[in-house]
Amino acid sequence: xxxxxxxxxxxxxxxxxxxxxxxxxxxxxxxxxxxxxxxxxxxxxxxxxxxxxxxxxxxxxxxxxxxxxxxxxxxxxxxxxxxxxxxxxxxxxxxxxxxx
Amino acid sequence: xxxxxxxxxxxxxxxxxxxxxxxxxxxxxxxxxxxxxxxxxxxxxxxxxxxxxxxxxxxxxxxxxxxxxxxxxxxxxxxxxxxxxxxxxxxxxxxxxxxxxxxxxxxxxxxxxxxxxxxxxxxxxxxxxxxxxxxxxxxxxxxxxxxxxxxxxxxxxxxxxxxxxxxxxxxxxxxxxxxxxxxxxxxxxxxxxxxxxxxxxxxxxxxxxxxxxxxxxxxxxxxxxxxxxxxxxxxxxxxxxxxxxxxxxxxxxxxxxxxxxxxxxxxxxxxxxxxxxxxxxxxxxxxxxxxxxxxxxxxxxxxxxxxxxxxxxxxxxxxxxxxxxxxxxxxxxxxxxxxxxxxxxxxxxxxxxxxxxxxxxxxxxxxxxxxxxxxxxxxxxxxxxxxxxxxxxxxxxxxxxxxxxxxxxxxxxxxxxxxxxxxxxxxxxxxxxxxxxxxxxxxxxxxxxxxxxxxxxxxxxxxxxxxxxxxxxxxxxxxxxxx
Numbered sequence: 001x002x003x004x005x006x007x008x009x010x011x012x013x014x015x016x017x018x019x020x021x022x023x024x025x026x027x028x029x030x031x032x033x034x035x036x037x038x039x040x041x042x043x044x045x046x047x048x049x050x051x052x053x054x055x056x057x058x059x060x061x062x063x064x065x066x067x068x069x070x071x072x073x074x075x076x077x078x079x080x081x082x083x084x085x086x087x088x089x090x091x092x093x094x095x096x097x098x099x100x
Numbered sequence: 101x102x103x104x105x106x107x108x109x110x111x112x113x114x115x116x117x118x119x120x121x122x123x124x125x126x127x128x129x130x131x132x133x134x135x136x137x138x139x140x141x142x143x144x145x146x147x148x149x150x151x152x153x154x155x156x157x158x159x160x161x162x163x164x165x166x167x168x169x170x171x172x173x174x175x176x177x178x179x180x181x182x183x184x185x186x187x188x189x190x191x192x193x194x195x196x197x198x199x200x201x202x203x204x205x206x207x208x209x210x211x212x213x214x215x216x217x218x219x220x221x222x223x224x225x226x227x228x229x230x231x232x233x234x235x236x237x238x239x240x241x242x243x244x245x246x247x248x249x250x251x252x253x254x255x256x257x258x259x260x261x262x263x264x265x266x267x268x269x270x271x272x273x274x275x276x277x278x279x280x281x282x283x284x285x286x287x288x289x290x291x292x293x294x295x296x297x298x299x300x301x302x303x304x305x306x307x308x309x310x311x312x313x314x315x316x317x318x319x320x321x322x323x324x325x326x327x328x329x330x331x332x333x334x335x336x337x338x339x340x341x342x343x344x345x346x347x348x349x350x351x352x353x354x355x356x357x358x359x360x361x362x363x364x365x366x367x368x369x370x371x372x373x374x375x376x377x378x379x380x381x382x383x384x385x386x387x388x389x390x391x392x393x394x395x396x397x398x399x400x401x402x403x404x405x406x407x408x409x410x411x412x413x414x415x416x417x418x419x420x421x422x423x424x425x426x427x428x429x430x431x432x433x434x435x436x437x438x439x440x441x442x443x444x445x446x447x448x449x450x451x452x453x454x455x456x457x458x459x460x461x462x463x464x465x466x467x468x469x470x471x472x473x474x475x476x477x478x479x480x481x482x483x484x485x486x487x488x489x490x491x492x493x494x495x496x497x498x499x500x501x502x503x504x505x506x507x508x509x510x511x512x513x514x515x516x517x518x519x520x521x522x523x524x525x526x527x528x529x530x531x532x533x534x535x536x537x538x539x540x541x542x543x544x545x546x547x548x549x550x551x552x553x554x555x556x557x558x559x560x561x562x563x564x565x566x567x568x569x570x571x572x573x574x575x576x577x578x579x580x581x582x583x
Contacts, residue, residue: 008283015276022269031265038272042279049283058282061230065275068237072271075241076264079248083257092265095258098334 007048015041028080028090032073039069111166114173117152117159117181118221124148125214132207141207145214146192153185163581165227169289172227174581179429179574180224180357187349187436188217193553194444195342201451204249204340212242213346220354224361229278229288229315232358236274236322239354240267243347247339259338266321266331274318280311290366297369312367316376319362323355325414326383329407333391336403341450341457344399345443348406349436356413356432364420365580377418378510385411385517392524398446398457401524402439405483408521409435415498415514419505422579427497429575434494434564438482441557445476448550452542462528464537469544475558477529482561484525485518490565497572 014037021034043062050058084090112119127148128141156178165172191213199205219239226232244267248260278288284307285293285300293300300308317328324332336344363373388408395401413435416428446457455461466473482489495518499511564571 004283011276011279015272018272019269022265028261028265032268035265035268035272038269039275042272042275045276045279046282049279053283053286055286057286057288058279061278061282061288064230064234068234068271071237071241072268075244076268079244079257079260079264082248082251083261086251086254086257092261095261097255098258098262098338 004048004052008045011041011045011048014038014044026091026093028092031092032076032080036069036073039065108168109166111164114159114164114166114171115225117155117185118218118225120148120152120155121214121218121221124152125211125218128207128214129211132211138207139205141210142192142196142205145210146189148214149185149189149192149217153182153189156181156185169291170228170231171225172581173225175578176361176425176429176580177224177357179578180353181221183353183429183432183436184217184220184224184350187353187440188213188346190436190440190444190553190556191342191346191350193549193556194345194440194447195340196549197547198340198342198447198451202250202340209246209249212246216240216242216246216346217350220350220357223354224357226361227290229281229290229362232362233271233274233278235354236358237271239351240271240322243267243351246343246346247335249343250340253338253340255338256340257338259335262331262338263335270318270321270328273314273321277311277314277316277318280307280314282311284308284311290362293366294368297367301369309370312370312373315362316373319355319359320380323352323359323410324384324407325380325410326387326407327380329384329388332407333400333403336406337397337400341399341443341447344403345440345447348402348439348443352406352410353432353436356410356428359417360425360428361580363417364425368420374418374420377414378507381411381414381418381510382513383411384408384414385514389517389520389524392521395524396459398459398462398528401459401528402442402446405521405524406439408517409439409483411517412495412498412514415502415507415510418507418510419501421505422576423504424498424501425580426572426575426578427494427501429578430497430568430571431494433571433575434482434490434561437557437560437564438479438489438491441475441479441554441561442483444550444553444557445472445479448472448544448546448554452544459527459531460535460538462532463535464541465532465544467537468541469546472544472546472554473532475554476532478558478561480525480528482565484522488565489561490568491561493565493568 018034018038025031046058046061131137131141159178216239219235222235244264247263250256282288284304321328385408388404392401392404413428416424482491485491485495502511
């Protein structure tokens with residue numbers, strides 16, 4: 001059986017890739033995908049723990065998280081479309097009207 | 101056949117206020133479908149909020165938990181629910197005319213606000229990390245939309261998208277944190293975590309500390325503590341002003357409700373947290389205040405000021421214990437009043453055409469609107485913590501709680517920060533009272549709704565400052581009802 005630590009390392013690595021992607025990528029769609037990657041890394045950790053501890057809570061939580069992620073995706077993509085209509089770009093660097 | 105109702109202890113009596121808000125949001129959404137009745141949405145929203153507030157006050161003193169121990173009804177949660185609802189009511193009054201002028205007065209706005217309030221109420225009531233997470237999401241997703249509601253405005257677009265990305269980013273941290281806590285303890289229930297704490301801390305210290313740190317980062321983003329505050333000014337400046345007023349008060353209070361519940365109740369035995377909060381509080385106060393000094397936009401200045409106020413409330417988390425929680429609740433009520441008042445005046449001024457809330461647009465205001473300027477001055481004095489306003493009493497309780505627990509340096513830094521903040525608050529008063537306008541200043545037109553909002557907040561700011569006793573007793577009675 002694969003030890004739980006292996007799953008956790010994978011989850012943390014995925015989470016790290018996602019976080020670095022959010023901080024470095026300039027395209028909003030890519031940014032959004034990176035956030036989804038982070039959420040799913042957390043899901044993976046949840047399932048791994050759930051399996052290791054022999055409780056079902058983690059599995060259930062994953063379903064709730066998937067639902068939340070879907071709601072976020074709906075709102076996020078709608079917003080990206082709205083701003084694309086106004087500005088015709090989804091490069092996040094171009095969105096810098098508000099600045100100190 | 102298992103009797104699920106009693107097995108899970110489903111008790112709808114615990115969540116009557118939440119149900120009221122949810123049903124109202126559905127009704128408002130229906131009304132928004134039809135052009136004829138959509139102008140009723142604000143009235144229906146108000147009725148829903150008042151009903152929910154009434155149900156909430158009826159719960160006072162009642163204690164119980166249900167839904168498989170995921171929802172707890174206690175005085176702590178009830179006070180916070182009342183704060184959210186009162187803040188929302190004030191925001192409904194405050195935004196009415198602004199939204200009409202900008203063409204944003206639609207049922208969806210109110211429906212989103214109601215759903216967001218529902219999320220906050222779920223957060224304040226939850227005794228389980230997953231319910232807390234769901235409440236946070238129910239609160240946040242409508243807020244993203246509200247920030248970007250003014251679709252034609254490029255600033256509003258930008259605020260919405262920035263808020264969305266930062267919010268979703270922080271959610272991921274929170275979720276991974278919850279996963280680690282789940283891994284350490286095998287449960288997400290705060291009560292079980294508290295009961296088994298010594299076992300968890302001895303067997304899985306790495307998971308526990310990683311989880312706590314990640315959860316702290318997640319909430320740190322939501323309440324805008326300093327290393328994670330970068331989105332706050334942009335979002336506050338770009339969003340439509342009534343929405344900003346809502347942002348600066350209700351979600352912040354909800355974030356603090358969650359922080360207090362998780363860290364003062366749940367992880368109270370993680371001793372290093374006090375030091376972490378010490379650093380966060382000092383950073384948040386100082387950076388917020390120093391950056392506020394150099395702003396030329398009133399909304400942006402108020403955004404930085406709200407960061408520094410979050411720093412003052414974080415002092416309560418450093419101290420911990422019942423007195424500090426009471427002081428934090430008192431401060432949040434006070435902050436709700438004077439901050440909404442300040443944003444109320446800004447909202448009113450922005451209904452003048454072409455107004456962007458720059459400092460120089462305040463010039464000559466005392467000539468055109470003397471009473472309004474006096475009210476603005478009152479809120480600015482309260483924000484900077486002058487007696488006899490409630491701002492002074494709130495700061496006094498927070499810092500005296502810190503002093504009693506021996507946090508002398510923290511108190512000194514906090515008080516010095518208050519002195520620094522006087523500069524930029526008084527700058528508003530100075531500009532509006534003593535600076536001459538360049539052309540002929542345009543008077544702001546008062547509407548009945550905004551007068552109601554300003555009267556409520558002004559009476560709250562002064563009245564609670566002169567007679568703080570009742571509110572203090574209330575906040576001291578607002579304890580965690582979880583043994």
